[in-house]
Amino acid sequence: MNTLTLPTFDDVVAAAARIEGHAHRTPVMTSRTVNEAFGAEVFFKCENLQRIGAFKFRGAFNALSKFDAAQRRAGVVAFSSGNHAQAIALSAKLLEMPATIVMPHDAPAAKVAATCGYGANVVIYDRYKDDREQIGRDLADKHGLTLIPPYDHPDVIAGQGTAAKELFDEVGPLDAFFVQLGGGGLLSGSALSTRALSPDCRLYGVEPEAGNDGQQSFRTGAIVHIDTPKTIADGAQTQHLGHYTFPVIRRDVDDVLTASDAELVDCMGFFASRMKLLVEPTGCLAFAAARQMKAQLQGKRIGVMISGGNVDLARFSELLANAATAG
Numbered sequence: 084m085n086t087l088t089l090p091t092f093d094d095v096v097a098a099a100a101r102i103e104g105h106a107h108r109t110p111v112m113t114s115r116t117v118n119e120a121f122g123a124e125v126f127f128k129c130e131n132l133q134r135i136g137a138f139k140f141r142g143a144f145n146a147l148s149k150f151d152a153a154q155r156r157a158g159v160v161a162f163s164s165g166n167h168a169q170a171i172a173l174s175a176k177l178l179e180m181p182a183t184i185v186m187p188h189d190a191p192a193a194k195v196a197a198t199c200g201y202g203a204n205v206v207i208y209d210r211y212k213d214d215r216e217q218i219g220r221d222l223a224d225k226h227g228l229t230l231i232p233p234y235d236h237p238d239v240i241a242g243q244g245t246a247a248k249e250l251f252d253e254v255g256p257l258d259a260f261f262v263q264l265g266g267g268g269l270l271s272g273s274a275l276s277t278r279a280l281s282p283d284c285r286l287y288g289v290e291p292e293a294g295n296d297g298q299q300s301f302r303t304g305a306i307v308h309i310d311t312p313k314t315i316a317d318g319a320q321t322q323h324l325g326h327y328t329f330p331v332i333r334r335d336v337d338d339v340l341t342a343s344d345a346e347l348v349d350c351m352g353f354f355a356s357r358m359k360l361l362v363e364p365t366g367c368l369a370f371a372a373a374r375q376m377k378a379q380l381q382g383k384r385i386g387v388m389i390s391g392g393n394v395d396l397a398r399f400s401e402l403l404a405n406a407a408t409a410g
């Protein structure tokens with residue numbers, strides 16, 4: 084078995100230079116209501132206000148920026164129905180290279196349209212019949228495309244780590260930091276920045292209660308695979324951590340926590356009504372876990388990642404209306 088070369092904080096610093104002027108330096112927001120409720124200082128890093136509406140633009144742009152001339156000419160391929168698809172499509176457009184995105188036949192029309200709108204070539208597959216990885220690999224082989232996965236890639240991880248780097252650069256060291264966990268690109272990148280810039284900070288990954296493969300993996304020391312979890316947190320419906328993300332998480336993260344769908348909806352309502360922020364369900368995971376630990380966080384300085392804001396308004400209203408009738 085060959086050993087992997089894991090990304091380091093130096094890679095995050097290099098990624099920050101590459102994305103500068105292309106990615107937004109997103110705002111860090113605070114809320115007096117939250118600070119009073121927590122008896123603590125809470126800093127929200129607002130990646131819902133990033134380009135394409137999620138942090139994934141950082142990793143995608145960093146990875147594509149490193150392509151050589153031949154890779155640029157042939158272009159990139161990715162398979163995703165979500166934020167990674169739009170991140171790759173926009174990055175490819177900005178860097179003037181062709182992009183092919185492999186999407187399931189039941190992907191929301193708005194997401195397909197957004198991806199096409201960035202000029203990407205969309206290839207549809209049948210979620211129940213086709214093997215998307217095989218389709219991606221075939222396209223890569225046949226046309227010389229470079230496959231960029233949504234999380235398990237050193238350049239993607241380094242790019243995602245720039246959001247946490249910006250947070251620490253702006254507010255200084257923290258006592259605790261809560262970050263969403265799907266496949267682990269955001270969390271492992273954030274871990275590199277945390278250990279470099281705020282070494283004593285307790286770092287927590289947060290995933291949906293319905294799919295706690297990351298928690299199981301973290302606690303047992305081996306990557307656990309699960310079926311696609313049923314949760315409204317569609318950005319974290321991953322089935323397993325990656326070969327690059329897992330060792331970094333295991334080494335640098337303090338614990339992995341979970342949040343229920345009901346808690347996520349509650350946080351969505353809070354962000355919208357009190358902070359005027361539109362946050363997608365997955366983007367609420369970190370704050371939901373911080374609220375669970377409120378009693379232990381008194382008097383501390385706390386970072387909370389808001390990872391994305393891509394939820395259509397009909398879905399947003401439906402989730403909040405259902406929660407209201409459920410009391």
Ligand SMILES: *Cc1c(COP(=O)(O)O)cnc(C)c1O
Nearest residue numbers: 166265266267268269318390391
């Ligand atoms: C992809 C995504 C996540 C999870 O990120 P990973 O790098 O897969 O762990 C969290 N929130 C949002 C909004 C996402 O798009």
